[in-house]
Amino acid sequence: xxxxxxxxxxxxxxxxxxxxxxxxxxxxxxxxxxxxxxxxxxxxxxxxxxxxxxxxxxxxxxxxxxxxxxxxxxxxxxxxxxxxxxxxxxxxxxxxxxxxxxxxxxxxxxxxxxxxxxxxxxxxxxxxxxxxxxxxxxxxxxxxxxxxxxxxxxxxxxxxxxxxxxxxxxxxxxxxxxxxxxxxxxxxxxxxxxxxxxxxxxxxxxxxxxxxxxxxxxxxxxxxxxxxxxxxxxxxxxxxxxxxxxxxxxxxxxxxxxxxxxxxxxxxxxxxxxxxxxxxxxxxxxxxxxxxxxxxxxxxxxxxxxxxxxxxxxxxxxxxxxxxxxxxxxxxxxxxxxxxxxxxxxxxxxxxxxxxxxxxxxxxxxxxxxxxxxxxxxxxxxxxxxxxxxxxxxxxxxxxxxxxxxxxxxxxxxxxxxxxxxxxxxxxxxxxxxxxxxxxxxxxxxxxxxxxxxxxxxxxxxxxxxxxxxxxxxxxxxxxxxxxxxxxxxxxxxxxxxxxxxxxxxxxx
Amino acid sequence: xxxxxxxxxxxxxxxxxxxxxxxxxxxxxxxxxxxxxxxxxxxxxxxxxxxxxxxxxxxxxxxxxxxxxxxxxxxxxxxxxxxxxxxxxxxxxxxxxxxxxxxxxxxxx
Numbered sequence: 169x170x171x172x173x174x175x176x177x178x179x180x181x182x183x184x185x186x187x188x189x190x191x192x193x194x195x196x197x198x199x200x201x202x203x204x205x206x207x208x209x210x211x212x213x214x215x216x217x218x219x220x221x222x223x224x225x226x227x228x229x230x231x232x233x234x235x236x237x238x239x240x241x242x243x244x245x246x247x248x249x250x251x252x253x254x255x256x257x258x259x260x261x262x263x264x265x266x267x268x269x270x271x272x273x274x275x276x277x278x279x280x281x282x283x284x285x286x287x288x289x290x291x292x293x294x295x296x297x298x299x300x301x302x303x304x305x306x307x308x309x310x311x312x313x314x315x316x317x318x319x320x321x322x323x324x325x326x327x328x329x330x331x332x333x334x335x336x337x338x339x340x341x342x343x344x345x346x347x348x349x350x351x352x353x354x355x356x357x358x359x360x361x362x363x364x365x366x367x368x369x370x371x372x373x374x375x376x377x378x379x380x381x382x383x384x385x386x387x388x389x390x391x392x393x394x395x396x397x398x399x400x401x402x403x404x405x406x407x408x409x410x411x412x413x414x415x416x417x418x419x420x421x422x423x424x425x426x427x428x429x430x431x432x433x434x435x436x437x438x439x440x441x442x443x444x445x446x447x448x449x450x451x452x453x454x455x456x457x458x459x460x461x462x463x464x465x466x467x468x469x470x471x472x473x474x475x476x477x478x479x480x481x482x483x484x485x486x487x488x489x490x491x492x493x494x495x496x497x498x499x500x501x502x503x504x505x506x507x508x509x510x511x512x513x514x515x516x517x518x519x520x521x522x523x524x525x526x527x528x529x530x531x532x533x534x535x536x537x538x539x540x541x542x543x544x545x546x547x548x549x550x551x552x553x554x555x556x557x558x559x560x561x562x563x564x565x566x567x568x569x570x571x572x573x574x575x576x577x578x579x580x581x582x583x584x585x586x587x588x589x590x591x592x593x594x595x596x597x598x599x600x601x602x603x604x605x606x607x608x609x610x611x612x613x614x615x616x617x618x619x620x621x622x623x624x625x626x627x628x629x630x631x632x633x634x635x636x637x638x639x640x641x642x643x644x645x646x647x648x649x650x651x652x653x654x655x656x657x658x659x660x661x662x663x664x665x666x667x668x669x670x671x672x673x674x675x676x677x
Numbered sequence: 678x679x680x681x682x683x684x685x686x687x688x689x690x691x692x693x694x695x696x697x698x699x700x701x702x703x704x705x706x707x708x709x710x711x712x713x714x715x716x717x718x719x720x721x722x723x724x725x726x727x728x729x730x731x732x733x734x735x736x737x738x739x740x741x742x743x744x745x746x747x748x749x750x751x752x753x754x755x756x757x758x759x760x761x762x763x764x765x766x767x768x769x770x771x772x773x774x775x776x777x778x779x780x781x782x783x784x785x786x
């Protein structure tokens with residue numbers, strides 16, 4: 169089989185301004201190295217309330233509250249043109265407020281690392297019970313809570329890190345070890361929050377796909393976090409930890425890493441396992457990254473904008489054998505940024521778009537949309553990083569000119585037609601192509617699109633292991649419906665022939 | 678300009694004769710290119726990195742400027758740069774860097 173069905177998808181955000189304020193890497197490092205600077209005193213004035221995050225058009229596009237056509241029609245700047253009728257829940261998932269998310273973090277903590285204050289835990293329980301994907305079994309994992317003085321003492325005497333709502337301490341993250349930095353509260357919070365985001369998306373995915381958790385066979389997780397201890401800093405495994413909380417008792421799992429190229433590589437790994445028959449089905453999932461909250465906050469504050477990077481992004485996608493029913497991910501024409509490809513944008517774009525197109529005998533025009541690095545431009549432009557999805561679309565258009573497939577004068581028309589307006593938070597692995605999978609599958613099902621390309625790119629050099637970057641891509645298109653025939657085994661064909669021969673011999677008697 | 682790159686430039690200027698050094702920028706954004714050019718010629722305007730208050734006065738060009746393009750191998754240019762030439766705004770980038778060079782560079786090609 170060279171294609172797999174995309175049965176379901178979920179996209180959620182966790183609105184976490186206070187986690188960002190205290191533990192986003194930019195403010196956290198600033199506080200640690202320079203103390204309470206002007207930026208840190210100004211940042212709280214720029215935080216968005218939960219309602220503002222819900223009414224922010226890019227967030228609604230992410231959770232499927234609006235279609236991408238509706239998103240394109242929204243007036244800009246989006247932070248000044250809030251959506252009046254925006255809701256917490258969208259077609260793909262939800263935007264969870266911070267207090268409930270702290271509750272979900274506690275639910276996902278199986279080592280008594282998260283302590284919540286009793287009154288807060290009780291309040292959060294009342295709220296979480298109303299979430300359609302939080303079952304009684306999951307809610308039963310929420311602790312009853314601790315006395316405030318015990319939490320204060322844990323922070324004061326045992327290196328625990330406070331958790332805040334409205335500026336008040338409502339809990340803490342305890343240290344997992346006396347000397348092991350990999351188990352210090354900051355790392356544990358980052359990891360458990362990513363796990364919790366992943367769990368939320370998997371729960372929505374199960375609901376959206378109308379499949380029970382027991383039916384899930386395998387999970388591949390692809391965030392950019394590292395869970396381990398001092399002997400093996402990123403030993404893993406987020407996937408299995410997420411599957412456990414989501415009730416996927418028959419699933420196992422593993423993690424795939426590659427910075428922002430992680431999700432596309434994970435999709436390819438998962439699809440290959442499903443296509444080969446090694447797994448009955450496979451979920452690809454990732455939670456968000458606390459360190460990336462307010463990453464560009466300094467520029468947003470300086471330019472008088474709201475601090476827009478206040479949400480953790482997460483997603484989950486379910487891949488199943490291609491039975492003709494679902495849009496498919498093709499495995500016979502993958503884009504691959506090889507070691508020898510080189511670093512020039514030209515070489516990279518060619519490896520990720522032109523080469524897979526050539527494998528299928530297609531032209532640049534045969535793809536409805538190219539989805540790469542879907543960062544919300546309103547977040548990146550004030551930080552001097554440009555409109556990332558637009559730059560990607562321009563590069564593909566320029567390559568199409570070089571390959572003599574379009575005229576140079578038609579470049580911007582190509583960009584408009586084949587590019588996308590970004591709608592994902594600057595959460596590294598989250599914007600990298602995958603947020604479009606849901607919208608693309610819907611458009612393909614509705615007959616509005618025929619074929620799209622999902623592109624992931626990762627800055628491997630950040631880890632100081634190699635100067636290389638990475639990239640991978642794949643096509644999604646309508647199922648040809650032929651895979652069901654291809655799936656017939658040799659034995660079945662042999663039996664059919666024997667049956668026919670037997671019928672012929674009977675008729676000759 | 679990130680702190681590591683500022684340090685690299687500073688180290689190079691100390692190791693070699695600054696008169697014989699040319700910094701070639703490949704920024705995608707004119708505003709960024711202007712800041713990078715200012716940094717290597719007049720010091721880090723954000724006062725955050727190793728070049729804060731250090732006026733190296735280095736000769737700085739954008740890769741799209743004619744003087745640099747003329748030095749490049751045509752085939753390599755075609756293979757490595759020509760696509761981005763269509764994507765970016767070479768004129769704006771060249772103008773931004775040239776303005777900083779004229780104002781702050783102590784050395785020329």
